[in-house]
Amino acid sequence: MKVKARQIARDLGVSTATVSLAINNKPGVNEATKRRILDYIRRVEMEHEVEERKDKFVKMLLYVKTTRYQELTEGKFISDTFVRISALLQKEGIELRMHRINSGDEVLKALAESCQDGTAGIIFLADELPEAYLELLDECQLPLVVCDNMLRDGHWDGVNMHNQKAIYNGMRYLEKCGCKDIVYVQKSDDIYNFRERRKSFRRYVNEEMGGEVITQMINGGKDTVSITNHLIRSLKMRPKLPDAIFTENFTVTVGVVKALEKLEINIPKDISVIGIDEVPDMIFLPVKLTCLSAPHASRADHVVRQLLDKIEHGRTNAVEVLVGMEFIKGESVKQNE
């Protein structure tokens, strides 16, 4: 839409003649005034453009019960994912609206509203969603990508980390390095990714190691400090040190490393450590960690790709993406001579 010269003149308190000179790049207007007029036109045109464009928008529903999201460490991974999703969608001219929900009623309400208010699609971050609520998502008539949770008969798209493969890779590697007595240290949070990791650990021990190994699962608590304290107590109660510790995520890794430091136990000479997640460059570890790096950023890419595929190209069948974790060999696992 064109801006009228008369309106410009009125709003800026100049004459229409001045406006005309400025627009047509003729002499007789001083630079400052000309600049003011051209800036004004650009601004008003932009406002009209924005108003007429009516951006498509997507909703990101975040089911949060715990304070995990407010914890600085895990919060960082979560917000890295947000930032990446919003950046990718913005490139496509799609707006990302964010809602936090924390009950079954709110899930239903959010879905019902989204069906009426012009939402183009939904990204559901469901790590903390109780299993019983998963079927509520059946109510959703819009393109839906569910992240960090899975229902076997769900008709929506899913993007998940390949937890089982990560645990299997890690355990296989420990076994190859001669570890038999392996302790799994977990957080106290009951969330999907952690449940999957624990299940996979148990399954690996039962199916692949034939029960001839000693394993133990220690619930470390909800933060680094309590994980450190729990582990110190547990290790002191054991007749001998385990061969290796498998950590559930990087908060656990940090707690475990701290505990071993306090007990003056050397990694990897006295004990091997392997974990899920790289430890961010915010903390010094005594050795480079051998880990399975969780794909926080590439997960965001898959979420956006799946959603756009449904919104823009109308794909109707459900696709389930499992994003693998990368094995990063450090120096925290003792090598067989």
Next chain:
Amino acid sequence: MKVNIKKISEITGFSAATISNALNHKKGVHARTSAEIFQVAKEIGYISETRITKMKFVFYKRSGLIIDDTPFFSLLIDGVEKECRESGLEMVLCHLNREDADYEQQVDRIIHDRSAAVILLGTELMEEDVEIYKSASCLFLLLDYWSWDMSFNGVLINNTDSARMAVDYLIKKGHREIGYLRGDFRIKAFRSRETGYGIAMKKAGLPVKDEYIMNVSTTLNGARRDILSYLDSRPALPTAFFADDDMIALGAMKAFQEKGYRIPEDISIIGFDDLPYSEISSPPLTTIRVPKQEMGTLAVRGILNMMKENGRVKTKTQVCTMFVERESVRDLRDAEVEDEG
């Protein structure tokens, strides 16, 4: 047709109280309800201009050197989202990268959309970057940045006083030779902290010595490396350092320890930010805690105030910090007593 709240009530079915609350952005009105009320109010001519129903929270990235490593963004989002929900505003996440080819176009789209207010997280903004935002035609607030020419509303940390407080603590503990670990990417916050360091020293009659100021990288390992190579030249060292932030302080602590210095016996260090790992470092780091969630909340309230005031007065809200005393500072007064005894 008489156009009033009663009329809107008849059309929408919401009570007059709810409508009034929605139109005035009071708490307790659901975002969707609010949007519907605004739409009807506009259609029947009760309000004329486009009303704000969305809050855009914009993540600004210049180099990523500071912002990529900070774990604070999730806390800010948390504060902003909560306050938006209570005020019936939709929260929208946006992203701006100075390096993008169409950066200016993206900025224009954000700052000229008058259906939304904008909170820009400006941690990495430099003075030359802010000009474009001055032409914003939407309600606009800067978070974690301030421009001296008062062209913006802002919510930020009281950096100068906080740094002064930290250095003053060192002085009270008997330190006279106090150095400064100076981040080499000079964001506004760091410059204000440097001022605070200078004021505390001056007030105590202590000289700021150039040889006690080390320029270091702002990453953990970068700071460690820089200090290690600095120590190779066997410089004279102060008894204490104030660091621009925890990342630098933790990197420094590591470097000093690797070279055989004990913390705090030989060198005391104070950080800024209270990162999650500062509590469990060895020794635990004395630092300054910034209430990030509350900053997010205050930013939204700032925007709500601007709506009410029609932007007549600009405000700068400075959030006070909390001093967190841990174990990285030595009390030199004890030492003097010991030495004398």
